[in-house]
Amino acid sequence: MTHLGQLLRQDVLRAMRPLLAMAVATAIAHVAILTTMNEAVARLTDADAVSRLLLMFVAANMLYSLFQVQYMRMASKRIERAIAELRNRLVTRVCAAEMLDVNTIGHARVTEALGSEFQTISQAVPTIVVGSHCLAVVLLASLYVVTFSVETFCLLVLIAGLQIVITWRAGRKMDDGVGDAHDSTIELADRVRGLMAGFREAKINPVRARRIQEDIAATAHKVMKQRAAANVRYARDYTTAESMYYISVGAVIFLLPAIATVRLDTITMAANAISFIVYPLHILMASLPTYLNAENAARTVLNVDGKLNIAALKPPAEAWANFRSLSLEKLGFRHSMEAGSFSVGPLDLTVRQGEIVFVTGGNGSGKSTMMHMLLGLYPASRGHIRVDGRTVDADTVASYRQLFSVIFSDNHLEREIIGVPAVDEPFADELLELLEMSDKVRIENGAFSTVALSGGQRKRLALVAALLERKPILVLDEWAADQSPQFRETFYRRILPWIQAQGTTVIAVSHDDKYFDVADQLIQVTNGRIVTLEASAVSLAQMS
Numbered sequence: 307m308t309h310l311g312q313l314l315r316q317d318v319l320r321a322m323r324p325l326l327a328m329a330v331a332t333a334i335a336h337v338a339i340l341t342t343m344n345e346a347v348a349r350l351t352d353a354d355a356v357s358r359l360l361l362m363f364v365a366a367n368m369l370y371s372l373f374q375v376q377y378m379r380m381a382s383k384r385i386e387r388a389i390a391e392l393r394n395r396l397v398t399r400v401c402a403a404e405m406l407d408v409n410t411i412g413h414a415r416v417t418e419a420l421g422s423e424f425q426t427i428s429q430a431v432p433t434i435v436v437g438s439h440c441l442a443v444v445l446l447a448s449l450y451v452v453t454f455s456v457e458t459f460c461l462l463v464l465i466a467g468l469q470i471v472i473t474w475r476a477g478r479k480m481d482d483g484v485g486d487a488h489d490s491t492i493e494l495a496d497r498v499r500g501l502m503a504g505f506r507e508a509k510i511n512p513v514r515a516r517r518i519q520e521d522i523a524a525t526a527h528k529v530m531k532q533r534a535a536a537n538v539r540y541a542r543d544y545t546t547a548e549s550m551y552y553i554s555v556g557a558v559i560f561l562l563p564a565i566a567t568v569r570l571d572t573i574t575m576a577a578n579a580i581s582f583i584v585y586p587l588h589i590l591m592a593s594l595p596t597y598l599n600a601e602n603a604a605r606t607v608l609n610v611d612g613k614l615n616i617a618a619l620k621p622p623a624e625a626w627a628n629f630r631s632l633s634l635e636k637l638g639f640r641h642s643m644e645a646g647s648f649s650v651g652p653l654d655l656t657v658r659q660g661e662i663v664f665v666t667g668g669n670g671s672g673k674s675t676m677m678h679m680l681l682g683l684y685p686a687s688r689g690h691i692r693v694d695g696r697t698v699d700a701d702t703v704a705s706y707r708q709l710f711s712v713i714f715s716d717n718h719l720e721r722e723i724i725g726v727p728a729v730d731e732p733f734a735d736e737l738l739e740l741l742e743m744s745d746k747v748r749i750e751n752g753a754f755s756t757v758a759l760s761g762g763q764r765k766r767l768a769l770v771a772a773l774l775e776r777k778p779i780l781v782l783d784e785w786a787a788d789q790s791p792q793f794r795e796t797f798y799r800r801i802l803p804w805i806q807a808q809g810t811t812v813i814a815v816s817h818d819d820k821y822f823d824v825a826d827q828l829i830q831v832t833n834g835r836i837v838t839l840e841a842s843a844v845s846l847a848q849m850s
């Protein structure tokens with residue numbers, strides 16, 4: 307089955323009967339136009355019959371238009387609804403998937419799958435609907451031909467067989483080219499995204515800008531060559547297919563009388579029928595590129611969908627509303643890279659409720675990896691996480707993650723406070739006050755009045771949003787790095803103790819050794835291993 311067929315199977319085939327009935331009625335009305343015309347050709351001398359057939363011809367035309375509009379409306383609606391449902395389902399699966407799966411697939415591919423790939427499939431809907439009707443007309447009209455000339459039918463089967471072989475070959479050859487071009491287009495989109503992400507740097511450094519332009523131009527050139535090659539191949543096969551149409555009409559006129567005894571009106575009717583069949587065949591061939599683009603888009607969507615971890619779709623088993631202690635026991639994880647690997651662990655650590663824990667260590671020592679392991683975002687290759695003695699496993703990890711609110715160093719902030727079902731506005735105002743942001747930002751309808759602020763100010767709003775989640779554990783990844791020295795002092799000496807006094811546990815990556823004495827536990831990560839330090843000992847050592 308085609309990728310498109312696989313993708314739309316469950317949703318479009320569901321409750322298919324009314325659609326099928328409509329498709330058959332449309333095709334019958336369409337073929338009735340041909341049969342009335344041919345009947346009239348056979349009875350040209352019978353004026354009464356011709357007038358009756360004229361009425362039938364007009365009625366068939368009207369019915370055909372009526373049914374066709376209805377069929378296309380029904381089919382388009384159903385397919386569009388199926389596409390919307392598929393997209394929603396994929397979004398749900400992406401959200402529920404494990405982070406490593408999404409990273410392995412690649413953010414560009416996931417973005418394309420959810421965005422432009424569904425758009426490509428959607429754009430192909432009219433083609434698919436018209437194509438399915440054309441196919442039905444070809445089949446019905448061919449069956450009609452048997453009723454007046456078996457020889458023409460055999461000729462038709464022969465020519466249509468050749469036609470199908472050519473179309474299939476063209477489709478297969480073109481599919482390779484379109485597939486390659488499709489993959490290169492995803493690469494191109496990724497490069498353009500890179501340009502926008504590093505736009506400022508490119509404005510400053512012309513060498514960098516030129517290199518990005520060259521890379522984009524090279525990928526665009528590759529896309530252009532692949533698409534052009536596919537189109538040239540298609541043009542060749544299209545021309546051959548078109549010649550086949552004329553050959554088929556010619557064969558009826560020149561060949562049929564030579565191989566069988568046929569009447570003149572039979573030849574006229576056969577030529578008529580073939581011309582009638584040729585048009586839908588022509589449409590089918592012309593819609594091949596659109597169909598193949600949709601087919602490749604469906605391949606990407608299925609590919610992304612297939613790589614997502616289905617087990618992760620299980621709803622959280624139960625909320626871990628609170629905890630007294632959380633332990634990492636011989637926890638390990640390994641990053642695999644092209645050039646070797648980096649292992650973190652075995653890690654042993656116990657964090658008690660209400661503690662402040664600082665994590666420090668050199669660049670690349672494994673702090674972020676350890677935080678991702680602690681948050682259940684990286685699966686353990688060995689060891690366990692236990693909460694109050696209960697082991698976190700694949701079934702409970704989603705609920706376990708709900709213990710945390712987190713601000714990563716590259717945190718993404720929205721104006722809407724979307725992580726909280728109902729914003730406690732008086733508490734939000736208190737937090738804005740605490741973070742010294744109340745003169746700049748208000749809370750309006752559960753959203754910040756603005757996020758058009760400096761980097762450090764946006765981080766403060768991120769902290770407000772995280773605290774509004776009222777989770778038992780707050781995880782911060784170098785939160786204070788972009789705060790001024792004065793505000794850092796406020797953060798470590800006033801805000802962190804305030805958060806702790808609320809009963810919230812804080813685990814923070816920090817390099818601010820001046821404030822290490824605030825921590826109940828200070829751990830240093832060195833080469834993927836934990837070295838526990840005495841907080842007071844470190845700060846005393848720093849002071850001396």
Ligand SMILES: Nc1ncnc2c1ncn2[C@@H]1O[C@H](COP(=O)(O)OP(=O)(O)OP(=O)(O)O)[C@@H](O)[C@H]1O
Nearest residue numbers: 641642643648667668669670671672673674675676
């Ligand atoms: N996505 C990844 N894929 C492969 N290897 C990675 C990945 N992220 C990190 N690593 C490897 O793991 C090591 C630890 O990285 P990690 O980000 O945990 O360090 P870190 O202590 O947080 O560093 P920094 O202070 O610079 O942010 C790195 O040296 C790198 O080799």
